[in-house]
Amino acid sequence: MPSVRVEDSAVRLEICSLGTTVAGFDTRRPCPADLTSGVPPRTTSDPIAAAFGQAVRSAREARGETLETVAGRVPKLDPSYLAGIERGAHAATIPSAARIASALGMTLSELVRQLDAPSEPREGAS
DSSP: OOEEEEEEESOEESOOOOOOTTTTTEEEBBBOSTTOOOOOOSSSSOOOHHHHHHHHHHHHHTTOHHHHHHHHHHHHHOOOHHHHHHTTTTTOOOHHHHHHHHHHOHHHHHHHTTTOOOOOOTOOOO
């Protein structure tokens, strides 16, 4: 990511993104104080992500395949990330979930058919 240092007698600001000016708005943003800190890991898994991960693990184990074998059939999917999906530590996007299902020889609907998603109250539902 490009970094530019802007110095003024009153202000010293390091810009992490050069950004652009559109309709009078400057999209440049200051760098965070600590560039080494990222998004903290989840402390609890989302129930739906955990259920999806269990479905992936069950399908993979039923085929007798390793994480490496399945991840190798999904472009840009690292086996450790797939393991995180199986544990519920990562929530797969719909396109990623469809690619994982395809790597397991099934459609996404077949993979999620058996999910017993926890019932969550919807807004406005009585």
